Amino acid sequence: MIKGLYIHIPFCEIKCPYCDFTSFVWNEDGLKKRYVSALKKELSLYKELDFNLETIYFGGGTPSSLSPDLLAHIIKFIKENIKTEKELEITVEVNPKTYRYQDFKIIKDSGVNRVSIGNQSFLEKNLISLGRNHKPEDTLQTVEDCIKAGITNINLDLIYGIPGQTLDDLEKDLKIYTELPITHISAYMLTAYEGTPLGTLVKNGCYNLPDEETTLKMFELIDSFLEEKKFKRYELSNWAKEGYQCKHNLFYWTHTEFLGIGVSSWSFVNNLRFGNTKNIEEYLELVEKSVKPIKFTEELNEEKKREEEIFLSLRLKSGVDLNLIKNKDIIKDLLEEEYAAVENGRLVLLAKGIMVLNEIAVKLILS
Numbered sequence: 584m585i586k587g588l589y590i591h592i593p594f595c596e597i598k599c600p601y602c603d604f605t606s607f608v609w610n611e612d613g614l615k616k617r618y619v620s621a622l623k624k625e626l627s628l629y630k631e632l633d634f635n636l637e638t639i640y641f642g643g644g645t646p647s648s649l650s651p652d653l654l655a656h657i658i659k660f661i662k663e664n665i666k667t668e669k670e671l672e673i674t675v676e677v678n679p680k681t682y683r684y685q686d687f688k689i690i691k692d693s694g695v696n697r698v699s700i701g702n703q704s705f706l707e708k709n710l711i712s713l714g715r716n717h718k719p720e721d722t723l724q725t726v727e728d729c730i731k732a733g734i735t736n737i738n739l740d741l742i743y744g745i746p747g748q749t750l751d752d753l754e755k756d757l758k759i760y761t762e763l764p765i766t767h768i769s770a771y772m773l774t775a776y777e778g779t780p781l782g783t784l785v786k787n788g789c790y791n792l793p794d795e796e797t798t799l800k801m802f803e804l805i806d807s808f809l810e811e812k813k814f815k816r817y818e819l820s821n822w823a824k825e826g827y828q829c830k831h832n833l834f835y836w837t838h839t840e841f842l843g844i845g846v847s848s849w850s851f852v853n854n855l856r857f858g859n860t861k862n863i864e865e866y867l868e869l870v871e872k873s874v875k876p877i878k879f880t881e882e883l884n885e886e887k888k889r890e891e892e893i894f895l896s897l898r899l900k901s902g903v904d905l906n907l908i909k910n911k912d913i914i915k916d917l918l919e920e921e922y923a924a925v926e927n928g929r930l931v932l933l934a935k936g937i938m939v940l941n942e943i944a945v946k947l948i949l950s
């Protein structure tokens with residue numbers, strides 16, 4: 584049963600230098616309409632699947648680079664063609680410079696009840712370092728307009744580990760975040776991905792990211808500050824007020840079936856994990872010929888499922904079922920070195936472990 588639908592909107596006004604997502608600076612309305620037609624057609628290619636949608640998530644790129652009418656049009660199409668639950672969580676990611684009150688009103692009327700704002704920081708120097716195209720006041724206005732239009736479930740993204748950022752800077756940001764009437768905060772450590780301009784600058788020694796000790800202190804500050812302000816961490820990068828965890832993202836980490844449509848999107852259906860092409864021209868051409876634009880498929884056998892479950896549940900505050908870990912000596916080492924703790928029969932990562940999640944996951948998987 585497919586409970587979640589992810590829709591990738593790959594357009595952005597600019598390409599941020601650290602960005603590793605599939606996104607294009609592509610502002611022609613005609614092309615955007617062509618893309619939206621392709622999304623609808625792609626969804627129609629999955630008619631045979633068993634849907635009972637509980638969540639729809641518009642991610643990107645910048646979904647608010649589409650007009651609110653186009654987003655409303657897609658939602659109407661989904662509701663008319665796919666079985667959906669009455670209580671549907673519909674999230675739209677929004678750039679602070681795009682939507683204002685009237686735009687939020689239109690998407691609210693179409694059913695959107697959750698907005699995720701790509702703020703990253705309220706300090707101008709951080710926004711400049713990150714190459715963002717908005718100012719702190721744009722986000723404040725976005726939050727105000729969103730609430731005025733009746734959408735009160737709001738996430739703000741935060742990035743830490745920015746070159747030049749101090750713990751005091753981070754604390755200033757956290758104060759502003761927690762004084763706003765929002766329900767959710769996603770905090771990501773800045774990563775220098777290979778192939779991005781930031782990745783190249785770091786590789787060539789022109790730009791330095793904070794060292795491991797500083798990023799660990801930053802994570803600990805975020806976690807303790809937010810917990811004190813009643814934002815509880817439920818995943819390694821996500822904190823929410825009581826009752827406001829993102830249902831859609833929890834589907835990813837709990838092996839619930841979801842379909843992803845749009846260029847570069849991923850799906851998990853019938854024990855298959857499959858991904859679409861990252862090439863937008865190829866995506867459009869295939870879908871317009873009524874061909875599913877899938878480029879990668881992997882069937883999950885029992886062992887693969889165990890590996891995925893370890894990897895995904897390590898991210899969650901509730902941790903990994905100890906029965907999935909074959910070599911118990913690894914658990915002992917992780918506890919002794921304070922990378923993890925055992926709670927309710929599950930292995931839960933501590934801050935130090937979260938910083939090296941991938942290494943720990945590999946050890947546990949190979950155990």
Ligand code: SF4
Binds near residue numbers: 602645
């Ligand atoms: S706005 Fe988001 S998706 Fe677009 S380029 Fe910047 S980081 Fe990437």
